[in-house]
Amino acid sequence: MRALTWQGTKDVRVETVPDPKILNPRDAIIEVTSTAICGSDLHIFDGVIPGMQAGDILGHEFMGRVVDVGPGSTLKKGQRVVVPFTISCGGCFFCTEGLYSACDNSNPVEKQDASEAAFGHAMAGIFGYSHLTGGYSGGQAEYVRVPFSDVGPIVVPDDLPDDQVLFLSDILPTGWMAAENCDIRPGDTVAVWGCGPVGLFAVQSALLMGAGQVIAIDHHPRRLELAASLGAKVVNYRETHVAEALLEMTGGIGPDAVIDAVGMESHGLAPDRLMDRAKQAVGIGVDGIHALRSAIHACRKGGRVSVPGVHGGFADSFPTGAVMQKGLTLRSGQTHVQRYMPSLLHRIAEGEIDTTFLISHRLPLEDAAKGYQHFRDDQNTWTKVVLKTPASGWTG
Template sequence: MRALCYHGKKDVRVDSVPDPEIVNPRDAVIEVTSTAICGSDLHLYDGVIPAVLPGDILGHEFMGRVVETGPKSPLRKGQRVVVPFTISCGSCYFCERQQFSTCDNSNPVEKQEMSETLYGTPMGGLFGYSHLTGGYPGGQAQYVRVPFSDVGPIVIEDDALDDDRVLFLSDILPTGWMAAENAEISGGDTVAVWGAGPVGLFAAQSALIMGAARVIVIDHYPHRLELAKGLGADVINFHETDVREALMAMSGGVGPDAVIDAVGMEAHGFAVDNMLDIAKQRVGVGADRASALKQAILSVRKAGRLSIPGVYGGMTDKFPLGALMEKGLTVRTGQTHVQKYGQKLLDMISAGKIDTTFLISHHLPLESAASGYANFKNHQDEYTKVVLRPGMEN
């Protein structure tokens, strides 16, 4: 089969690789019909996530049709399914509490030492996202083996729901929803969202659905800010405006009730500490660039809530820990418990309460994935979301 493989920093190629096979009784194999490039894929592309090896198949946002099943899979050949990017067993201590992304059984034992050394406990398994998370082949491919297929995949019964409407149930839509849920939004709240990328836009959309009185999105890409306005959000261009001053003015001098960092470890910005972090990343020291997170902590009101869906992988310098403590902030973060939200969000899409298609800017064949990555990285204002189609002709 053909699949997008990692070959080094900013070097991804579509190669011929062996087809996946059923390994365990709960496995299924799907033929991919749509797969997307995620903002967090760019962390791999930029070489700032450890334990990504040459030949690894990338991609964690995908869907398709079932072509083969193990004897304990409930799926049937021919079914359309969206596959969560989190791999979860469904029966461990964490899965039983619907904390699916922290599954204890999905990261193979031989892979657990790396993430346990970094984070104190092993990570759960993820598709296409380094050997820290199990080294599972990803979904930017013609076919994918899906472990624990009785727990994760969301069956799409309604043929009227085309791929574009449901694909993002695999990651960014539930990630944006959980980000807003973690911000504990209630009626009348002012919510600030850093980042008008896919997760930030879905977090803003979710916050408005949950009853926020005002959502303010911070970014510097004009088209992405226009997309945020289209959702009903106010916007701040951080190249043109002092963000903290603007947020204080827009919140009656108090600060936002809740803030969401949807940027993560490769934040833009010209503050001295961020420029140092950029330099450290480029020489391989591995400091996360957390300027958006730091600004969010300093901007939120006292006793406010901080939600962090943005991906962080290592350490960060000059962290305002004193502000976090002295302001009495509540912090919630983590990889998304996708299986917890899938059916609820599918029902909202079916009912017309959530639209996902506004985000898609480009459809490309899988064979053009390398250029898709380069453009998504270098032209983020025009390439808001790239969907790859394995069956699409060049």
């Protein structure tokens, strides 16, 4: 089959690799029709995610048709499914609590040692990501082996096209959980740093949850335009002093909740950002947290800080004083995708949520490497890239 493989920093290629097979009873094999490039794939592309190996197949946002099942799978051949990026067994303590992305059993035992040493506890398995999360072959490929296929994939009706449901795999539930972590009360102000896919879906979700105003912060005009079209007020940090603006727009109180939808490769104009970047460049693994620092600084006293942005290591100058002195609550985590899929699919089917506005480019899987380069370098206009395989029947 053809698949997008990681070869090294800023080096991804579509290559021919052996097809996957059923290995465990609960496995299924999915023939991919549509698969997207995620902002977190760009962290891998940029070489700031540890635990990658040359030849790894990337991609954790994918959907397609079931072509083979193990005896323990509940799926049937021919069903059309969207697959969550997190792999979850459904039976461990964490899965039964709804904390699917904390599954104890999906990351192979020998792969658990690294994250256990780094974070204190082992992470769950994730498709197409670092070997810290299992090193599973991902979905930017023609076929994928999907473990625990009786728990993860959701069957979607044939009358909903791929582009309407694909983002159930990651970014829509991630934006939704980011907003849910804000404990929004009617009339609240929510400020969102970063108008990438997750930030935009967080804007949409926060408004659906009853926020009085959502303020979206970025510097790409096209992305701010998209946020405004969803109903957000927008702030361009290149033109406006963000902290002052947020105070003035909230009567001097500050946002009730803030969302860091930027993560570890935060851009920005402030000196702290330059120091983070310098340390990342010499490989001492410091997360760039300029966006998170600004968010914590701006958040009102007693407010909520939600962090869907990807962070992977350690951060310097984390504002512990602001967190404590203002009595902030901080919530984060990889998304518990399985928890949100059914209700979000329902909202899509009812026309309450549209996700297709985000897609700026559709490319054949063969052109995936080009998609990575543009998604990284032309962020203003390349807001989301969806890759189509031959099986999708897509002809451009």
